[in-house]
Amino acid sequence: MGKLVLYGIEMSPPVRATVLTLKALNIPYEFKFVNLFEEHDKEEYRRINPTGTVPALDDNGQFISDSHAINAYLVSKYGKDDSFYPKDLVKRAAVDQLLHYDTGVVFERTLRYIARPIFLENKTNIPQYKIDMIVEVYETVNNFLKDKPYVVGNHLTIADFSLISSISTLQVYLVSDPIKYPNLVAWIKRLEQLPYYEEANGKPGKKAEEMIRAKNIKIVP
Structure with a gap:
């Protein structure tokens, strides 16, 4: 290597x-x-x-x-095997679907759409419709997780890694409700138990959250 x-x-x-x-x-x-x-x-x-x-x-x-x-x-x-990104075309397509969803919707339409004005334009008022977009993401991912522990099935994949890094950041704007989104919340907790999660996503994610909170953001109609 x-x-x-x-x-x-x-x-x-x-x-x-x-x-x-x-x-x-x-x-x-x-x-x-x-x-x-x-x-x-x-x-x-x-x-x-x-x-x-x-x-x-x-x-x-x-x-x-x-x-x-x-x-x-x-x-x-x-990889020692293909479990994180399957070679089987049907399984790989399922992973790719979620990767594209993360790129085009979760990150682009929610994270970047909210974070860019905060950090580059110092706009700290977040319109409610942007929060509603986060709600749509939570609902969609919660549905993807119906009857399965990970977003594409019984095995952890790179789709989980992409989505958790984005969704864990969205929590600073809107905390996911365990009653409304039980599958989503259980999935977040499941990934938090990974031995490398805290170092890779937990600690740096908390630093990002602190930076955002320091901006004194407000949700407005």
């Missing part, structure tokens, strides 16, 4: 999803912090990842970006 280098910001949900994958696969790696708020660092980083987003992975000179692509790559290349 060549030297793996992960570029990112520890508090970023997509970065945390990749760290969860690396920890689950027990792959050693080096972490390099990328300060996307510094223009010089941002421009330097674009030479590695032209989109300027985190994370990016350097696998012995081969650069891969986007957490979903990175995680699938890591399992395919370094």
Whole structure:
């Protein structure tokens, strides 16, 4: 195995999803912090990842970006088996569906849609309709978890890693109700019991939550 280098910001949900994958696969790696708020660092980083987003992975000179692509790559290349990203096309399609859902809905329409104005524009009033979007996510994922412990079945996959990193961050805006979303809440608790969860997602997620709460956000009609 060549030297793996992960570029990112520890508090970023997509970065945390990749760290969860690396920890689950027990792959050693080096972490390099990328300060996307510094223009010089941002421009330097674009030479590695032209989109300027985190994370990016350097696998012995081969650069891969986007957490979903990175995680699938890591399992395919370094996994002892295919349980985290099945080779069976039907099972893989189920995982891919949730990865696309995380990209296009959970992260893009909720997390980024809320966080970007807070941190880049200092807008601390969150319209209620954005919170309603989080409700839709909770309802959808709760339905995906009906009668199964993980989002695509009986086995943990990279879809769980991507979704938990995003949804655990959404909790700062709207805590999931165990009565309304019993499957979702049970799934969160189940993933929190993973031996590497706290290091990979728990602690950095709490730091992100502290930064958000420090902004004194308010939900407005």
